[in-house]
Amino acid sequence: MSVTAWTFVLVGLSFTLYIGVAVWSRASSTSEFYVAGTGVSPLANGMATAADWMSAASFISMAGIISFGGYDGSVYLMGWTGGYVLLALLLAPYLRKFGAYTVPDFVGDRYYSQTARIVAVVCAIFVSFTYVAGQMRGVGIVFSRFLEVPIGLGVVIGMGIVFFYAVLGGMKGITYTQVAQYCVLIFAYLVPAIFLSLMITGNPIPQIGFGGVDQESGAFLLERLNGLHSELGFTAYTSGAKTTIDVFFITAALMVGTAGLPHVIIRFYTVPRVRDARISAGWALMFIAILYTAAPAVAVFARTNLLNTVSEQPYAEMPEWFTTWEGTGLISFDDRNGDGIIQYVGPDARDASGATIQNELTIDRDIMVLANPEISGLPNWVIGLVAAGGLAAALSTAAGLLLVISSAVSHDLLKRGFKPDITERGELIAARVAAGFAVVVAGYLGINPPGFVAEVVAFAFGLAAASFFPAIILGIFTKRMNREGAVMGMICGITFTAGYIVYFKFINPAANSAENWWFGISPEGIGTLGMLLNFAIALTVSRFTPPPPPKIARLVDLIRVPRGAGEAHEISG
Amino acid sequence: MTHPSDPPAVSNQDYWRRNLTYVGWLLVVWFSISYGAGILFVEPLNRFRLPGTGFPLGFWFAQQGSIYVFVVLIFVYVFLMNRLDREFGVDEDSE
Numbered sequence: 001m002s003v004t005a006w007t008f009v010l011v012g013l014s015f016t017l018y019i020g021v022a023v024w025s026r027a028s029s030t031s032e033f034y035v036a037g038t039g040v041s042p043l044a045n046g047m048a049t050a051a052d053w054m055s056a057a058s059f060i061s062m063a064g065i066i067s068f069g070g071y072d073g074s075v076y077l078m079g080w081t082g083g084y085v086l087l088a089l090l091l092a093p094y095l096r097k098f099g100a101y102t103v104p105d106f107v108g109d110r111y112y113s114q115t116a117r118i119v120a121v122v123c124a125i126f127v128s129f130t131y132v133a134g135q136m137r138g139v140g141i142v143f144s145r146f147l148e149v150p151i152g153l154g155v156v157i158g159m160g161i162v163f164f165y166a167v168l169g170g171m172k173g174i175t176y177t178q179v180a181q182y183c184v185l186i187f188a189y190l191v192p193a194i195f196l197s198l199m200i201t202g203n204p205i206p207q208i209g210f211g212g213v214d215q216e217s218g219a220f221l222l223e224r225l226n227g228l229h230s231e232l233g234f235t236a237y238t239s240g241a242k243t244t245i246d247v248f249f250i251t252a253a254l255m256v257g258t259a260g261l262p263h264v265i266i267r268f269y270t271v272p273r274v275r276d277a278r279i280s281a282g283w284a285l286m287f288i289a290i291l292y293t294a295a296p297a298v299a300v301f302a303r304t305n306l307l308n309t310v311s312e313q314p315y316a317e318m319p320e321w322f323t324t325w326e327g328t329g330l331i332s333f334d335d336r337n338g339d340g341i342i343q344y345v346g347p348d349a350r351d352a353s354g355a356t357i358q359n360e361l362t363i364d365r366d367i368m369v370l371a372n373p374e375i376s377g378l379p380n381w382v383i384g385l386v387a388a389g390g391l392a393a394a395l396s397t398a399a400g401l402l403l404v405i406s407s408a409v410s411h412d413l414l415k416r417g418f419k420p421d422i423t424e425r426g427e428l429i430a431a432r433v434a435a436g437f438a439v440v441v442a443g444y445l446g447i448n449p450p451g452f453v454a455e456v457v458a459f460a461f462g463l464a465a466a467s468f469f470p471a472i473i474l475g476i477f478t479k480r481m482n483r484e485g486a487v488m489g490m491i492c493g494i495t496f497t498a499g500y501i502v503y504f505k506f507i508n509p510a511a512n513s514a515e516n517w518w519f520g521i522s523p524e525g526i527g528t529l530g531m532l533l534n535f536a537i538a539l540t541v542s543r544f545t546p547p548p549p550p551k552i553a554r555l556v557d558l559i560r561v562p563r564g565a566g567e568a569h570e571i572s573g
Numbered sequence: 574m575t576h577p578s579d580p581p582a583v584s585n586q587d588y589w590r591r592n593l594t595y596v597g598w599l600l601v602v603w604f605s606i607s608y609g610a611g612i613l614f615v616e617p618l619n620r621f622r623l624p625g626t627g628f629p630l631g632f633w634f635a636q637q638g639s640i641y642v643f644v645v646l647i648f649v650y651v652f653l654m655n656r657l658d659r660e661f662g663v664d665e666d667s668e
Contacts, residue, residue, distance in 0.1 A: 066636075071615070074635035078607045081640045085603050088647045089596045093654075207637060211626035220627025238619065238632040248612050273665045275655055282647035289640050296636040560589055563663040 006384030007146040014184050014388045015161055018177045018395070022165030025176045030427050033170030034101040034269075034407050040175055042276040046283025048178035049267045051185065051392070052400040053080075053258075053284070054291060055131070056138025059185060059393035064368030066299035067306075070229075071240030073299065075247055079254025081285060081292050086259040088281035092268040094476045094559045096277035101269060102404075103262045103468060104412040110475040112552060113483040114417065119490050121412045123467045124262040128401040128408075129441070130460040131263075135398040136446025139391060145328060145370065146387040152447045158395060159443040166399045166406075167435045171270060174399045181392040186290060188389020192373045192382050193294045196301040199376060206297035214304075225300060228307050233349030233357070237303070243514065249525030256531055257461030260469035263400040266407075274562035302372045309375055310361060311344050318342075321374035330364035398442065406435035459501050462523075466493035466530030474538055476560070479553045481538065484545040489538030497530030588661045595653050599646050606642045611635035 001009075040048070058080070066073030100106050103124055108117030136155050143154025165173045190206075197209035201221060214221040226236045235241045242250075258264065267284075268277045310318070315333060325331040333342060336358045343349075349357040370390065373383045410431035414422055422430070467490045474481040474489075501523045504512040514520055521529060610618060611634045618631030628637070658664035 071632055071635065074611060074632075077636050078611055078639050081643050082603065082607050085599075085643050085646050089599060089650055208626075211623065211628040211633070213627070222627045222629070222632075238629050239616075244612060244615075248608060251607070251612065275651075275658070275665060278647075278651045278654060282644065282651055285647055286644050289644050293637055293640050557585065560592075561585055561663045562658055562665050 001380060003380045003383045004146065004148060006381045007387045008384075010381070010384040010388040011147070011391060014181075014392060017180050017184075018161065018165060021177045021180050022169045022173045025172050026169050030101075030411075030424055030431070032172045033428055033431055034403075034411060039272060040270045042271055042280035043283055044175065044179050045267060045271050045276070045280040047182045047287055048175045049264065049280065049284035050287035051178040051182035051396040052267060053264055053288060053397070054185065054393055055397035056135050056390060056394035058291065058295075059189065060138055060141070060369050060390050061366050063295045063298040063302065063372075064365035066296055067303045067368050068365045069240065070235065070237035072242045072247070073296070074240075075242075075250040075254060077292055077296060079251045080258055081288060082251070083255040083258025084281055084285040084288070086255060087264065087268075088278060088285075090473055090476070091259060091265065092277045092281045093274045093562070095265060095472070096268050096271065097274050097559050097562060099269070101266075101411050102407050103265050103472075104408065105416065106475070107468070107471055107486070108412070108416065110552065110555065111471075111481075111483045111486045112549065113487065116471075116483060116487050116490070117412060117416065119487065120468070120471075121408050121417075123463060123490075123494065124408045124412075125405055127261065127460045127464055128263060128404045129438075129445075132398050132401040132405075132438070132442040133445035135394045135401070136442050138394040139398075140446055141366075142370070142387050142390045142394070145324075146384070155443050155446040158391070158398075159439050159446075162395055162398050162402065163436060163439045166402045166439070167432050170431070171403055174396075174403055175270060177399065178396045181396040182287060185389040185392040185396075186287070188385045188392070189291050189298075190294060191385060192376075192378055193298050193301075195378050195382065196305075196372070196376055197297065200301055200304065206301075207293045210297040210300045221300060221304065225304055225307075228304070228311075229346070232307070232311065232345045234346030237300070243520055245520050246514075246522050246525055249521045249528045251525075253465050253525050253527035253531075254461055256465040256469045257527055258464075260464035260467070260472070261460075262408075262464075262468070263397075263404045265468075266404060267400075298369065298372065302368045302375070305372070305375050306363070306368075307344070310342050312341055314341055316340065319374075321371055325367055325371060330367045332362045334360050334362075336360050402435050402438045402442070405438040406431045409434035459498070459505075462497045462501055462527030462530060463494055465527035466497040466534055470531055470534040470538060474535070476556065479556045480542060480547055482542050482545055482548045485538040485540075485542030488541045489534040492537045493530045493534030496533055497527050500526045500530075584661055585663075588657065588663060591657055592654070595650065595657070599650055602642065603646055606634060607639040611639050 062076055065076065095106060098106055100109065104117050104120035107120040108114065136158060139158035140151035140155045143149050143157065144151040147154070165177050169177070193206040194204055197206040198204055200214060201209040201212040202215050203209035203212050210221055212221060213219065214224050217224055222238055226238060229235065229237050268280065271277050271280050315335065322331060326333070337343070342361055343357055343359065344361040345357050345359050349359070351357050370386060373386055410427050414430055415427050470493065471486045471490050474486065504523045512523070610631060615631030615635060618634065619629040621630040622628060623630055623633045655664070
């Protein structure tokens with residue numbers, strides 16, 4: 001069977017599975033819609049969290065970024081996993097004990113303030129929309145490349161599926177569909193990784209294989225790759241080019257951003273007890289780690305294969321995948337010296353006489369995972385499987401984000417904000433309408449993506465790091481933190497971070513280089529500084545303003561201990 | 574829903590202090606492995622290899638080791654806290 005036929009079969013089967021699961025687990029109450037009736041087992045919640053968290057960016061882009069960045073790619077590996085330690089130790093158990101439906105719920109109740117609630121709602125909606133647009137774009141790329149339908153139609157099909165199970169099933173439907181999606185995506189990621197590891201190193205475990213010996217040359221694979229890199233004028237693979245301070249700050253911003261993302265936090269409301277929230281963060285990270293430890297291995301295999309296949313080879317003899325990707329514009333070759341041979345080199349490349357060699361090949365790093373099975377000549381069904389896995393990753397994350405948007409509107413804005421007398425039925429209808437509306441907007445953004453999707457994602461992490469994280473931490477770990485401190489902290493943290501990113505990314509992109517950055521911190525890492533600023537301002541302002549009312553101290557005491565009467569947020573009234 | 578066995582406030586303070594101690598130590602490990610071994614001291618560590626493999630040590634901590642340690646840290650925290658909950662009688666099993 002051809003690649004397209006296999007892709008149709010595997011994507012079709014996986015979609016049927018998701019719809020089947022969604023029909024079986026429809027939601028019938030607001031509690032089921034928002035938090036799956038708090039009846040999800042920790043293991044299932046861990047798996048669903050993993051699928052929710054691992055988006056098209058993790059599945060499709062990350063190994064490619066590492067492949068091209070080498071050591072620099074570590075910021076994503078550590079940043080996007082280390083955040084779970086913060087989540088498990090500092091946030092998840094306490095938020096579960098608090099027992100609300102959303103993140104703005106916590107912020108609004110703990111800081112006895114509608115202003116704080118509204119600031120939190122706006123952040124939650126902005127962060128989620130940013131993300132969801134990127135997911136829809138991923139869906140479109142997979143459809144257009146492997147099923148040969150236009151990107152627009154691909155997005156509409158993806159939207160239809162998400163609409164069906166997010167609107168019908170709410171959190172309950174999403175959770176169980178995400179469990180299925182996790183299984184699909186991890187299988188689809190590991191199969192080619194294991195194949196490649198066996199082919200190149202003879203070891204079936206990719207995580208160990210990429211530290212092993214390359215079967216062709218008998219040398220350590222990483223040393224051979226470093227050798228290839230220095231021959232071709234690239235920075236050594238295991239060293240990287242970013243400065244230490246920038247790596248430090250980007251990693252921190254991604255970690256804290258992860259711990260502050262509303263669609264991740266909200267998952268810990270769905271388990272029955274506090275101890276389940278703790279352990280389910282552990283399961284989630286374990287399921288994520290399976291993919292995240294395989295990704296750097298895939299990156300090394302892909303890099304080695306790519307250099308072997310294209311470097312100094314005649315253009316006319318390039319395999320079929322090369323031409324197909326050229327057709328999408330994601331690979332381009334410009335024969336500058338007219339010798340018909342591909343010179344793929346880094347900035348420091350010199351020939352024997354010491355003259356600079358010009359690079360002739362541009363490869364979009366986003367295609368590495370999708371193209372890898374073809375580059376290595378793996379069977380057609382593996383290629384179809386990777387397409388199905390990419391879709392699973394994109395759809396599961398999109399659904400989780402849509403739920404945050406819909407609950408922010410129906411619960412935080414209507415029920416707890418402008419229309420407190422809304423009936424259960426009315427709230428459920430509002431939630432579904434909001435989810436439907438969000439799907440349509442997300443789909444529109446997926447078909448007509450703003451040119452700056454990648455930049456906006458950095459924005460989302462920076463904002464989550466600089467806004468929610470300090471407000472929630474201070475709300476749990478200090479009793480003295482009051483409304484004024486938290487609101488001022490959030491506003492200053494957001495404004496500072498947003499200002500820095502907007503300046504370097506949109507107003508003055510020409511100045512976006514290390515010599516103009518403050519302390520050498522790139523816009524991707526500035527969220528860390530924004531977070532520190534938020535902490536500092538919140539603590540200072542709270543010293544000079546009245547302490548919170550006594551009932552807040554009782555609320556904090558209740559949150560800190562697993563056992564206790566009922567749901568903690570009920571006493572805050 | 575009240576609990577006649579609800580512990581007095583003083584023991585809750587002890588519980589909270591113990592919790593903070595655990596969290597503090599676990600975060601020290603979290604920081605030393607990722608920011609320490611994986612970022613700040615990556616270059617000196619890269620002069621060594623992870624025994625028996627081709628991994629430069631710092632590179633391995635940044636791309637593999639830190640992730641394994643993160644997973645272990647969470648499970649250690651769960652174990653410590655469940656034990657602490659039972660010790661102070663604030664676990665949810667007897668509700």
